[in-house]
Amino acid sequence: xxxxxxxxxxxxxxxxxxxxxxxxxxxxxxxxxxxxxxxxxxxxxxxxxxxxxxxxxxxxxxxxxxxxxxxxxxxxxxxxxxxxxxxxxxxxxxxxxxxxxxxxxxxxxxxxxxxxxxxxxxxxxxxxxxxxxxxxxxxxxxxxxxxxxxxxxxxxxxxxxxxxxxxxxxxxxxxxxxxxxxxxxxxxxxxxxxxxxxxxxxxxxxxxxxxxxxxxxxxxxxxxxxxxxxxxxxxxxxxxxxxxxxxxxxxxxxxxxxxxxxxxxxxxxxxxxxxxxxxxxxxxxxxxxxxxxxxxxxxxxxxxxxxxxxxxxx
Amino acid sequence: xxxxxxxxxxxxxxxxxxxxxxxxxxxxxxxxxxxxxxxxxxxxxxxxxxxxxxxxxxxxxxxxxxxxxxxxxxxxxxxxxxxxxxxxxxxxxxxxxxxxxxxxxxxxxxxxxxxxxxxxxxxxxxxxxxxxxxxxxxxxxxxxxxxxxxxxxxxxxxxxxxxxxxxxxxxxxxxxxxxxxxxxxxxxxxxxxxxxxxxxxxxxxxxxxxxxxxxxxxxxxxxxxxxxxxxxxxxxxxxxxxxxxxxxxxxxxxxxxxxxxxxxxxxxxxxxxxxxxxxxxxxxxxxxxxxxxxxxxxxxxxxxxxxxxxxxxxxxxxxxxxxxxxxxxxxxxxxxxxxxxxxxxxxxxxxxxxxxxxxxxxxxxxxxxxxxxxxxxxxxxxxxxxxx
Amino acid sequence: xxxxxxxxxxxxxxxxxxxxxxxxxxxxxxxxxxxxxxxxxxxxxxxxxxxxxxxxxxxxxxxxxxxxxxxxxxxxxxxxxxxxx
Ligand SMILES: Cc1ncc(C[n+]2csc(CCOP(=O)(O)OP(=O)(O)O)c2C)c(N)n1
Ligand code: SF4
Ligand code: SF4
Ligand SMILES: [Mg+2]
Numbered sequence: 001x002x003x004x005x006x007x008x009x010x011x012x013x014x015x016x017x018x019x020x021x022x023x024x025x026x027x028x029x030x031x032x033x034x035x036x037x038x039x040x041x042x043x044x045x046x047x048x049x050x051x052x053x054x055x056x057x058x059x060x061x062x063x064x065x066x067x068x069x070x071x072x073x074x075x076x077x078x079x080x081x082x083x084x085x086x087x088x089x090x091x092x093x094x095x096x097x098x099x100x101x102x103x104x105x106x107x108x109x110x111x112x113x114x115x116x117x118x119x120x121x122x123x124x125x126x127x128x129x130x131x132x133x134x135x136x137x138x139x140x141x142x143x144x145x146x147x148x149x150x151x152x153x154x155x156x157x158x159x160x161x162x163x164x165x166x167x168x169x170x171x172x173x174x175x176x177x178x179x180x181x182x183x184x185x186x187x188x189x190x191x192x193x194x195x196x197x198x199x200x201x202x203x204x205x206x207x208x209x210x211x212x213x214x215x216x217x218x219x220x221x222x223x224x225x226x227x228x229x230x231x232x233x234x235x236x237x238x239x240x241x242x243x244x245x246x247x248x249x250x251x252x253x254x255x256x257x258x259x260x261x262x263x264x265x266x267x268x269x270x271x272x273x274x275x276x277x278x279x280x281x282x283x284x285x286x287x288x289x290x291x292x293x294x295x296x297x298x299x300x301x302x303x304x305x306x307x308x309x310x311x312x313x314x
Numbered sequence: 315x316x317x318x319x320x321x322x323x324x325x326x327x328x329x330x331x332x333x334x335x336x337x338x339x340x341x342x343x344x345x346x347x348x349x350x351x352x353x354x355x356x357x358x359x360x361x362x363x364x365x366x367x368x369x370x371x372x373x374x375x376x377x378x379x380x381x382x383x384x385x386x387x388x389x390x391x392x393x394x395x396x397x398x399x400x401x402x403x404x405x406x407x408x409x410x411x412x413x414x415x416x417x418x419x420x421x422x423x424x425x426x427x428x429x430x431x432x433x434x435x436x437x438x439x440x441x442x443x444x445x446x447x448x449x450x451x452x453x454x455x456x457x458x459x460x461x462x463x464x465x466x467x468x469x470x471x472x473x474x475x476x477x478x479x480x481x482x483x484x485x486x487x488x489x490x491x492x493x494x495x496x497x498x499x500x501x502x503x504x505x506x507x508x509x510x511x512x513x514x515x516x517x518x519x520x521x522x523x524x525x526x527x528x529x530x531x532x533x534x535x536x537x538x539x540x541x542x543x544x545x546x547x548x549x550x551x552x553x554x555x556x557x558x559x560x561x562x563x564x565x566x567x568x569x570x571x572x573x574x575x576x577x578x579x580x581x582x583x584x585x586x587x588x589x590x591x592x593x594x595x596x597x598x599x600x601x602x603x604x605x606x607x608x609x610x611x612x613x614x615x616x617x618x619x620x621x622x623x624x625x626x627x628x629x630x631x632x633x634x635x636x637x638x639x640x641x642x643x644x645x646x647x648x649x650x651x652x653x654x655x656x657x658x659x660x661x662x663x664x665x666x667x668x669x670x671x672x673x674x675x676x677x678x679x680x681x682x683x684x685x686x687x688x689x690x691x692x693x694x695x696x697x698x699x700x701x702x
Numbered sequence: 703x704x705x706x707x708x709x710x711x712x713x714x715x716x717x718x719x720x721x722x723x724x725x726x727x728x729x730x731x732x733x734x735x736x737x738x739x740x741x742x743x744x745x746x747x748x749x750x751x752x753x754x755x756x757x758x759x760x761x762x763x764x765x766x767x768x769x770x771x772x773x774x775x776x777x778x779x780x781x782x783x784x785x786x787x
Contacts, residue, residue, distance in 0.1 A: 051514065051517075052514045053514070054384070054512055054514065056380060063521075063523070064523055067519055067521070067522040067523050068522070068523045068525055069522040069523060069524045069525070069528045070522075070528075072519035072522065074517070074519050075517060076514065076517050077512035077513055077514055077517045077518060078512075078517070078518075078519045078520070079380070079383050079410075079512060079519075079520040079521050080520070080521035080522070081376060081379055081380075081403070081406050081410070081521055082376070082402055082403065082406055084372075085372065085373070085376035085379075085403065088368065088372075088373045088376030088377050088380065089376050089377070089379055089380035089383070090380060091366060091368075091373075091376075091377050091380060092336060092338065092366070092376065092377035092378055092379060092380025092381035092382075092383070092384070092388070093380040093381065093383065093384040093512065094380075095335070095336045095338075095364035095366050095377065095380075095381055095386075096335050096336050096364070096380065096381035096382070096383075096384035096385065096386030096388070097384055097386075098364055099335035099336060099362070099363060099364045099381075099386055100335055100384075100385060100386055102384075102385075102513075106514055123369050123370060123372070123373065124369070124372070124373050124376060126369060127368050127369035127370075127373050130369075131366065131367065
């Protein structure tokens with residue numbers, strides 16, 4: 001399955017029992033929850049990058065579910081150091097490989113969750129982007145600190161209920177809107193920034209390949225549903241991810257040298273925000289009866305509307 | 315070649331001789347000159363290293379961690395607040411068993427903010443799993459860098475080494491230093507052959523999650539490696555002497571200790587002052603000697619106990635202490651002696667905190683105090699009227 | 703040097719952990735209407751659907767039974783059934 005670019009690509013046709021099993025670079029046996037969007041995202045990113053890739057990963061679900069000693073799901077050279085430094089560790093790897101003359105024909109990926117990237121790790125990320133390393137940073141955005149039990153992060157969406165932004169008599173959940181991290185990344189004058197989602201896996205893989213073909217620092221933010229934290233059935237991961245895009249709440253686009261060069265249009269397929277919200281337990285409180293709830297829903301519709309205008313999604 | 319240079323330059327020259335692949339550091343007084351000199355050397359093509367300017371010491375430590383994990387020789391330098399900001403990474407580097415070398419230009423810790431020398435910074439992270447060496451003067455600091463990489467990179471050891479040198483007192487002092495030649499350095503320090511490293515040709519997973527059934531064993535192995543490093547540190551000192559003729563002790567050193575009834579114990583540049591004081595006192599017929607702790611981690615308890623076994627009194631002079639407890643060196647030396655039949659009378663002093671001057675007269679005072687009676691955790695030259 | 707305990711692992715060694723035991727429902731691939739789109743292969747978070755030529759099957763040693771493959775199959779050629787052990 002390695003390097004599978006499009007869903008329509010035909011596999012060679014030996015007899016079934018003789019089919020060589022080509023496994024993904026992220027091996028099975030990892031302990032991600034059933035239906036985990038982050039595991040799916042990492043699986044796709046790794047295969048798009050290929051085996052000649054060095055990976056530095058931040059603390060978080062991705063690291064914890066993939067490397068309980070003595071097991072590891074990673075088939076490429078991989079390191080985890082801390083929660084907030086994968087970008088700096090990757091910078092050191094790159095510098096070291098250059099100094100040793102081992103940097104030819106290899107990729108370097110730094111990766112982390114939304115918390116490890118947008119909050120605690122933003123300093124190291126900024127340093128890496130500013131210094132111009134030839135590294136791709138991938139942020140797996142499941143919109144909260146999942147590994148520690150679903151606390152809010154800077155990328156948690158407005159009004160989402162998390163364990164530190166609960167809904168209650170005086171609260172509708174998370175009080176802030178998602179930090180615009182792709183714009184912050186682009187403000188470092190880097191050649192390539194993209195958003196992607198596991199809802200559109202081929203697009204994600206194509207963006208990883210494109211990013212890796214460009215020299216310099218790159219940033220891709222991948223929207224990855226978390227059945228546990230978002231409270232949706234495990235089989236809904238792809239569906240929820242697609243709805244996020246089709247409602248306009250998660251715009252999918254590319255920026256090259258600071259300019260938006262491509263957007264995934266949603267056009268006639270546009271769906272009302274509620275369709276995305278109502279399939280997730282973290283937004284259930286918004287569907288209580290009353291004018292107040294309707295007011296909150298309207299605020300979220302406006303967020304979608306603003307995205308649609310800003311990126312020309314329809 | 316003998317050069318009249320600043321301590322920071324003596325360090326930079328030594329780092330250059332070690333042929334690091336990656337250097338990353340962040341400016342902070344009194345460490346800054348070290349990285350300024352190094353970045354100039356890189357800019358001039360004298361050092362063939364990647365010099366990575368970072369956004370913080372936390373970033374610097376993480377960069378050298380990654381560089382070492384990828385199989386390169388890596389160097390950083392810092393002090394005080396910078397070392398504390400590195401803290402989380404410092405522990406991580408040791409746990410990952412990466413033989414990074416970091417030079418710490420020892421300085422006090424804020425608040426109140428104070429940029430001058432003591433050992434509070436190094437002592438605050440003493441439990442991180444690093445080999446910690448303390449240099450007495452700039453020649454030793456220069457030479458120590460070659461030894462440090464040799465020790466840390468020994469495959470069975472695979473541990474990071476922290477070279478401590480007193481901020482300003484050493485880093486900013488101009489002294490004559492015998493700068494080693496590149497050929498001599500190369501014959502002493504071979505290229506880094508990492509035990510395990512990140513390589514696409516032979517992938518490995520580093521930095522795993524160790525659940526309760528594994529963590530204890532991992533930490534136990536670190537403890538063993540630290541203890542196994544003692545003979546390696548000693549051997550490196552002997553090899554160095556064999557090649558360059560210079561000797562600063564191995565894990566400890568002693569000075570005029572034979573027949574001494576009172577022995578001073580200290581680390582770092584204070585040793586120089588103490589040697590003078592010992593000479594003066596001996597000149598006056600006083601039976602005094604000196605024990606220098608050169609390697610603080612692994613703690614050379616047996617060696618210390620052996621050195622102090624015939625002594626009546628010990629005066630431990632520390633440039634840091636554990637707030638709410640007591641002197642760190644003092645407690646560890648007492649613990650080491652407790653395992654032996656030797657029971658010298660031990661007095662402990664806190665001295666030179668935040669850069670307070672240490673004139674020879676203060677040491678004579680200390681000596682008179684311990685001769686009169688045993689002393690506990692005395693702040694030397696404290697302005698008592700200010701702390702009433 | 704022996705790799706220090708608790709610090710390094712072998713690549714891909716997670717396969718020692720058979721996650722198939724987590725399953726409460728299992729996907730059954732009907733091999734009937736499959737169009738060879740391979741969507742199931744791509745969307746399985748555990749990466750354990752293998753095959754070719756319109757014959758795809760999960761590795762039940764690892765399948766966690768999330769149901770994504772069944773849900774995303776555009777021609778409904780995968781059915782989730784209760785796991786019986
Ligand atoms: C310095 C530090 N602070 C806090 C933690 C605890 N911690 C570990 S993972 C994590 C959250 C991870 O969230 P995110 O980066 O979004 O990744 P996810 O688990 O959601 O994939 C937290 C708070 C830590 N390991 N280190
Ligand atoms: S909590 Fe969420 S992100 Fe973490 S493993 Fe489970 S599904 Fe994946
Ligand atoms: S049920 Fe889930 S884990 Fe099992 S084969 Fe289908 S997608 Fe993969
Ligand atoms: Mg997260």
